[in-house]
Amino acid sequence: MIKVLVVDDSPVVQQFLVHILNSDPDLRVIGTVKDGEEALEAVKSTKPDVITMDIHMPKMDGVEASLKIMETHPTPIVIVSGSSGAAEVANTFNALEAGALSVIRRPKGIGHPEHETTARELIQIVKLMSEVKVVRRWPRSLKQRQASSTPKATTDTPAQEIRIVAIGASTGGPPALQTILSQLSTTFPVPILIVQHMASGFIEGFAQWLAQSSGHPVQVACHGEQLQAGHIYVASHGLHMGVGVGGRIMLWNSEAEHGLRPAVCYLFRSVAEVYGKNAIGVLLTGMGKDGAEGLKRMREKGAITVAQDEQSSVVYGMPREALALDAAVYVLSPGKIAGLLTCLAKG
Secondary structure, three states, X not given: OEEEEEEOOOHHHHXXXXXXXXXXXXEEEEEEEOOHHHHHHXXXXXXXXXXXXXXXXXXXXXXXXXXXXXXXXXXXXXXXXXXOOHHHHHHHHHHHHHOOOEEEEOOOOXXXXXXXXXXXXXXXXXXXXXXXXXXXXXXXXXXXXXXXXOOOOOOOOOOOOOOEEEEXXXXXXXXXXXXXXXXXXXXXXXXXXXXXOOOOOOHHXXXXXXXXXXXXXXXXXXXXXXXXXXOEEEOOOOOEXXXXXXXXXXXXXXXXXXXXXXXXXXXXXXXXXXXXXXXXXXXXXXXXXXXXXXXXXXXXXXXXXXXXXXXXXXXXXXXXXXXXXXXXXXXXXXXXXXXXXXXXXXX
């Protein structure tokens, strides 16, 4: 039985989430609280296996509560958001930087055509996140965390012209991406394409948050758009992202891969075929094996390939699969990945 603590300032939403979660025989809601301060006390007394967390609450919001919980009683946290605007959604991603594992849209109401589908998504993500072994974070403010420096990597790889960077990530990806991008110079000379597995409705806000927190131009990819040096393109929800000859973004509504669309493997294969040895592929933290075979294909084509190391990964699924295929040339933390990208992009 997976014990769940529900944190939300609305009694109606509390009852709604309790109804959905308790409908699954493997889940049991052991408590409901209305703000972050109460959540801290409840975590101590009830020791839940996973927490569903709202963002906008009185006294202490979900971002600060997530940070304090991960510093004192580390527990898997799923942000259940009712926000709709891109700016509000962007603020939600600060909770992931604070230590929450995943963000999901609040399920549609009973009677809505999408209620059952969205309710199943919540149940599934709560179950999956309850299995993640989280670790304690040392007490530091979010600003201190952002400003922390990591030794830069060096490489003996022969110099080759790098024209594109492709990055794939899933669970734990947003803070890893933020760490990498924020340490790259604003004059980084090549475009970066990102596939981040994420629930629908969050991509626009994710791109906005990534731009604000990294200082780089970040946008949701558009079909046919010409790639520009130093720009970062995030795959939109429900469409595979690849590249065409001449450096244009290609979006396709083709069959899902590993149950996912967009898929990291699709991006990596496309980049391998168009750019070959003039590319870098990076596979970050995440569940499953999406991206591993694609990273292998990139290496076979002469690209430089990187996987995130186990110690810094929230979930060491995708990188582990890449290592099992001998797909990664380097295995590094996000900070050192940034240093490596800087070295390689400058030749």
